[in-house]
Amino acid sequence: MNNSNSRRPLTSAEEKHLWMVSGGICSFEGCSKRLVVSTDGMLTNIGIKAHIIGHKKGAARHEYMDEYNYTQDELEDITNLMLMCYHHSKLIDDKVTKEQFPPARLFDMKEKHEKWVASRLELYKKNSIALIYKRLGPPINDIEYELEAPYVLLEAIEEQNEFVDFTPQGWEKGKRENEHLARMFNQRLKNQSINTVEIFPLSPIPLLVHMGFLLTDTLTLSIYQFNREKQNWVNNQYAEQEQTPIQLEKVICTNGEKELAILLSISGSVQLADVKETLNRDFDYVSLTIDNPSVKRILYQSECKIIQVEIKEIVEQLIQQYDYEKIHLFYAGPAGLAVEIGRGINPRMWGEVCLYQYDRRMKPRYSYAFSLI
Numbered sequence: 001m002n003n004s005n006s007r008r009p010l011t012s013a014e015e016k017h018l019w020m021v022s023g024g025i026c027s028f029e030g031c032s033k034r035l036v037v038s039t040d041g042m043l044t045n046i047g048i049k050a051h052i053i054g055h056k057k058g059a060a061r062h063e064y065m066d067e068y069n070y071t072q073d074e075l076e077d078i079t080n081l082m083l084m085c086y087h088h089s090k091l092i093d094d095k096v097t098k099e100q101f102p103p104a105r106l107f108d109m110k111e112k113h114e115k116w117v118a119s120r121l122e123l124y125k126k127n128s129i130a131l132i133y134k135r136l137g138p139p140i141n142d143i144e145y146e147l148e149a150p151y152v153l154l155e156a157i158e159e160q161n162e163f164v165d166f167t168p169q170g171w172e173k174g175k176r177e178n179e180h181l182a183r184m185f186n187q188r189l190k191n192q193s194i195n196t197v198e199i200f201p202l203s204p205i206p207l208l209v210h211m212g213f214l215l216t217d218t219l220t221l222s223i224y225q226f227n228r229e230k231q232n233w234v235n236n237q238y239a240e241q242e243q244t245p246i247q248l249e250k251v252i253c254t255n256g257e258k259e260l261a262i263l264l265s266i267s268g269s270v271q272l273a274d275v276k277e278t279l280n281r282d283f284d285y286v287s288l289t290i291d292n293p294s295v296k297r298i299l300y301q302s303e304c305k306i307i308q309v310e311i312k313e314i315v316e317q318l319i320q321q322y323d324y325e326k327i328h329l330f331y332a333g334p335a336g337l338a339v340e341i342g343r344g345i346n347p348r349m350w351g352e353v354c355l356y357q358y359d360r361r362m363k364p365r366y367s368y369a370f371s372l373i
């Protein structure tokens with residue numbers, strides 16, 4: 001017997017098609033949210049598939065089924081589905097507001113949105129795959145860009161389980177999870193023609209550096225920074241203007257010790273006293289401080305690149321000169337830069353790099369997390 005309430009699941013080809021034509025963006029007019037949905041683990045390219053003509057009897061706009069020549073089964077057709085963010089999918093079905101959204105209006109929205117996406121694909125010929133790596137705080141379900149997104153997002157891979165176990169075992173587990181994620185990510189990249197990778201990182205620093213270290217260096221990465229004030233993601237793809245050049249103050253102190261500490265003060269100051277307390281032995285150090293370290297400092301990607309290159313140059317020069325046994329990285333800076341710095345580490349040259357987690361309530365304030373080798 002045909003149960004009229006049972007919905008035919010979309011085939012994966014249909015899912016993919018719906019995602020592609022929507023560009024992974026909410027189809028509601030004026031909304032530009034990128035959609036990602038937490039599933040059981042990794043692949044998240046679903047969004048909310050909203051029905052234009054409601055599927056069930058009594059659902060929003062179901063009464064228009066005959067007028068628009070749909071049969072019950074055909075209501076699952078992708079012509080009747082719109083990819084939307086949670087908020088808008090609720091809005092069009094809500095008892096109070098649904099009257100504002102008759103089928104004609106929604107079909108029109110869908111058509112305009114899909115045309116716009118197609119034109120952008122044509123225009124930019126650029127698509128991307130996203131890596132959402134948010135292990136601080138709760139998972140996110142969509143991505144709000146500061147500006148219009150520069151790419152058409154084809155799919156997203158995520159790791160959004162909050163990282164809470166700061167013990168040695170916890171870090172080891174985090175490291176393995178990173179390796180798994182990077183493997184899977186590289187696998188996805190192999191299987192399709194992707195122009196760029198968009199990374200949305202918000203995680204403990206050691207994991208971010210490690211993630212950058214694992215990502216292949218051959219790809220163009222577009223790394224975003226989360227703006228907590230505005231709750232959106234920023235990079236400078238289209239915002240080269242109004243950047244004052246970055247000033248880095250550099251202090252190098254060498255006494256021929258066997259280990260080198262790198263102190264990087266971008267969003268806050270890394271205090272030498274804290275580093276001494278943590279390491280509790282003699283070390284050489286190089287300290288880089290931005291002109292005005294501040295938590296609110298938004299770093300655009302080009303600035304991150306400048307800092308990354310500078311660190312790499314200085315450290316590699318020192319390594320050649322002093323042949324250190326170990327390098328210790330003490331970092332106070334934004335997530336995106338941590339990923340960039342990880343990318344810049346050449347394991348054959350740097351040797352063991354020890355990573356530290358900061359917690360001002362702890363004594364010492366930096367504690368060893370794990371090493372990159």
Ligand SMILES: [Zn+2]
Nearest residue numbers: 026031085088
């Ligand atoms: Zn929306």
